[in-house]
Amino acid sequence: MSPHDDAMPRRAAPLLLAGGLFLTACTDSAGVTPTAAGSSGDGDDGVDEVADGPALPPRLDLDVPDPDSVYDPFFAGEELPDGYRQTLVRDAIAPVYDPVFTTADGVDWPEDSLVIGVDLEGEARAYPVGFLNRREIVNDDHRGIPTLVTW
Amino acid sequence: MVHRRTSNDTELVFGNQGALWGNAMTWWDTETGSVWSQPLGEAILGPRTGERLELLPSSLGTWSDWKAVHPDTLALDVPSGADGFDLEQMAIVVELADTSVAVPVPLLRDEPVANHLLDGVPLAVVLLPETDRWTVFSRRLDEEVIELMLDGDALVEVDPTGDEPRRFDPDSGLALDGGDQSLDQLPGFTSFPADYVTFFPDGAFWTPDGIVAAADVAE
Secondary structure, three states: OOHHHHHOOOOHHHHHHOOOOOEHHHOOOOOOOOOOOOOOEOOOOOOEOOOOOOOEOOOOOOOOOOHHHOOOOOOOOOOOOOOEEEOOOOOOOOOEOOOOEEEHHHOOOOOOOEEEEEEEOOEEEEEEHHHHHHHOEEEEEEOOEEEEEEO | OEEEOEEOOEEOOEEEEEEEEOOEEEEEEOOOOOEEEOOOOEEEEOOOOOOEOEEOOOEEEEHHHHHHHOOOOEEEOOOOOOOOOOHHHOEEEEEEOOEEEEEEHHHHHHOOEEEEEEOOEEEEEEEOOOOOOEEEEEOEEOOEEOEEEEEOOEEEEEOOOOOOOOEEOOOOOOEOOOOOOOOOEEOOEEEOHHHHHHHOOOOEEEEOOEEEEHHHHHO
């Protein structure tokens, strides 16, 4: 769904296979600053409290295997559905596996910038589209509900 | 889109498969390696083929509107428009077929619209100074090719053929002032100039004074 899927040249795939990652989207995971979790927590329940603000969730840090160590139907030679095009190696555009949250006052996003908003279990979370354009996938845990935010 | 990342009572973690299906993104789950279609939320290859994730409610809107309704919202702790890189150090790259051009971001600070003809394709790379959002547009409207400049909050046709210059939204390319022709977006991505030279040795850099071959920069 992201325009950046198409942005990656097909010929770059072998380069990426050779380890030549070069897109901004190809950075190591997170790209998130560790200010929210661990900065003011009480250390017991892993939930941070901000004075006069909402509680911050504990930092999620999902265990992710090396993509090359996991079965890949494409390289295994499975019959591909029509229209399937493998343009990059897995996670060349690095997903977020360890999202960190702060309060609305803790970010300086432009007021008119787009966000994906999620309101579950009485807690609202916003994910900026400008960031999702480059990372495309955020694995999250929203008050106990495992969520997948994609763009 | 937002999905519940559980299937058959198993919590799954998803990565980016790096493939398109139906021109949409695909994921892989780290447990079985099955490939999933984003718009369907359904596995299309691998052991979990046919399994489907539950779509959860979400909305797309402006940050200010979201905050107005959800004043206690949490925010993913990241910059809105970048992911930790200094945009000033980067170039916006457009690649079409076997040819490409890179527009260094600092040059767009002086001239926010780079009009270029890439292998016969007229395009414009636009950087909005206030938000740092960038977009690539085709400059072709039907059989006509136009040149663009930024004028306040609008992309405006240079040297209009009609009575009034056509105006476009610089984010979406949609026609303003009731016009019926909109600009098509083209794909682009950001790269460090040095990496661009390495991986696109036949590429070129745009400058206001003309094109500079990547090979010349490398030397």
